[in-house]
Amino acid sequence: MLDFNKYFNEQYQFTLKNVSFSWVKNDSTETNFEIKISDSINTEIQNRHLEVVFKRKVYFVPEALFNLSVSFAFTLTFRDSICEEEMNSVNWSEAFTQSESPYLANIISRTSGLISSITSSFGQQPLVTPPNIIVKESDF
Template sequence: MSFFNEHFKENYRFALKNINYQKNDIDTKEKIELLCNDDVDIEISNDYVNITLTRTLVADPVKLFEIMVAFEVILFFIDGDQNNLDQSEIEERLINEESDLLDDIAGRISLLIAQITSSYGNPPIVTPPVIMIKKDDAQE
């Protein structure tokens, strides 16, 4: 039995929380690099855990555009389990062991980024449909 099946109810909610897209009117032939970063924010309440996965994508060194997409996931504790877990344990398990849930959300974020970046006549920018946080990053 997985960590989340032991501590959380099967029903959970997720929703788009925020999108911000800024296209800058810059014409350049300079080589750019795309910087993609995921951030996970976890808040624990008495009855549930609220997880926000935010992906940012920026062109560097010339800021042709900036995009940020955030999804929120709410997991509900099985009665009484909220007292048995702390934030660091939930974060460790979520990022390093139980990434299927976040990978599903990352896939949705990837789809939105591709749709938005293709809206100005260029091929879509497809980011990885999985969470992009390394184990070492989560521990810092």
């Protein structure tokens, strides 16, 4: 497991990047729906900073009710001792997907809370998604 403390300063910034919610009109007589949840992590290095974007999508198969996605990002600053070659030698998306990073835990729990708030706003029980990364698309 990668030691993130070796690469990054302690301070970091996080922000909500995007929220997208859309109702889906369904004229089908289908009564069985599967709710799907998928997560993705994208990373980008710029000026000794690593931006990590976590995105969670919630949708139904067959398409019905709503489509929802929430993206949060956090930015880490590389330590002065880390050279450019070291910065680029790691697949950061994979490293964060496979770790239990506290940075990632923070924004995933916020994502889960936001999804719960949004889905409860139309008078039903809130949909509470797991506060951890879903490596493979899952049925909920």
